[in-house]
Amino acid sequence: MSLVMQLDGVLFFPVTPFDSEGNIAYDVLAEHVKHGVSAGPGAVFVACGTGEFHALGLEEFERAVAVAVEATAGKVPVFAGAGGSIVATKQFVKAAERAGAQGILLLPPYLVSNPAAGLVRFVAETAAGTELPIIVYQRNNARFTPETAVEVARIPNVVGFKDGLGDLDQMQRIVLSVRANVDKPFQFFNGLPTAEMTQLAYRAIGVELYSSAVFCFAPEISIGFYNAVQSGDTKLVNRFLYEFYKPLVELRDLVPGYAVGLVKAAVRANGFEVGGVRPPLVDPTDEHLVALDKIIAAGKALLS
Numbered sequence: 154m155s156l157v158m159q160l161d162g163v164l165f166f167p168v169t170p171f172d173s174e175g176n177i178a179y180d181v182l183a184e185h186v187k188h189g190v191s192a193g194p195g196a197v198f199v200a201c202g203t204g205e206f207h208a209l210g211l212e213e214f215e216r217a218v219a220v221a222v223e224a225t226a227g228k229v230p231v232f233a234g235a236g237g238s239i240v241a242t243k244q245f246v247k248a249a250e251r252a253g254a255q256g257i258l259l260l261p262p263y264l265v266s267n268p269a270a271g272l273v274r275f276v277a278e279t280a281a282g283t284e285l286p287i288i289v290y291q292r293n294n295a296r297f298t299p300e301t302a303v304e305v306a307r308i309p310n311v312v313g314f315k316d317g318l319g320d321l322d323q324m325q326r327i328v329l330s331v332r333a334n335v336d337k338p339f340q341f342f343n344g345l346p347t348a349e350m351t352q353l354a355y356r357a358i359g360v361e362l363y364s365s366a367v368f369c370f371a372p373e374i375s376i377g378f379y380n381a382v383q384s385g386d387t388k389l390v391n392r393f394l395y396e397f398y399k400p401l402v403e404l405r406d407l408v409p410g411y412a413v414g415l416v417k418a419a420v421r422a423n424g425f426e427v428g429g430v431r432p433p434l435v436d437p438t439d440e441h442l443v444a445l446d447k448i449i450a451a452g453k454a455l456l457s
Contacts, residue, residue, distance in 0.1 A: 164363065166198045206236065218231070222252060231254050341361075370449070401452075
């Protein structure tokens with residue numbers, strides 16, 4: 154992927170399928186990715202948060218990325234997740250390179266509290282070991298100031314900044330600071346879970362792109378919402394938010410980790426044998442699956 158290539162449209166974050174023995178079902182992953190790509194996303198982000206990066210070994214990660222690259226067939230860029238310790242991060246980046254990924258979504262370091270200077274060093278050391286474009290993901294323990302965001306944005310192969318904190322005041326300062334002090338193409342992303350719920354607010358501060366986990370299981374709903382936002386159809390946007398996304402978020406918030414577990418269950422209900430989630434996540438209860446089916450039906454009803 155060219156460092157100056159700009160992403161656009163809905164961003165697809167596929168789940169990682171597991172078989173009955175808990176191993177990655179690579180054939181199902183290929184079909185899942187092909188199905189998503191046929192719906193027209195702007196890019197594929199494989200083995201990231203929705204893809205349970207935290208639960209993957211290095212070898213299976215590399216093969217999963219390679220499968221996604223092949224399944225995408227060059228139609229859109231493929232980004233792969235990388236994170237954890239600095240040693241592990243570099244290993245995952247190299248694995249993504251070998252697998253043919255066109256970019257990296259740099260996830261936070263695990264567990265430790267990160268001083269701002271240390272975060273800059275983490276990004277810089279990772280970026281120095283690859284020529285792939287890198288999108289830096291701010292969330293949890295990886296919190297940037299406007300000043301440190303400018304520092305990492307100036308790194309030649311850092312091409313984007315994704316926010317998973319939801320502090321709009323801080324994010325507005327970062328957007329303004331980077332745009333005033335970094336002279337190269339650079340993109341910002343809304344990376345909150347079920348990002349559609351906050352996308353109107355993010356658009357207001359200049360953040361146009363967002364992750365769509367819903368695209369995994371109902372790309373028609375995801376694209377319907379995206380088109381309504383782009384066309385300024387406020388009435389339809391609000392109906393999507395109130396009748397589909399709000400109930401989905403309320404269900405998601407009942408159990409930690411449902412941001413992945415519910416998505417995977419919905420993909421499974423759509424006919425893809427993706428299995429359940431790996432520990433420490435849990436799969437939805439039968440009661441919650443019934444609620445999920447009703448929510449999805451309500452979302453699809455809006456498309457008519």
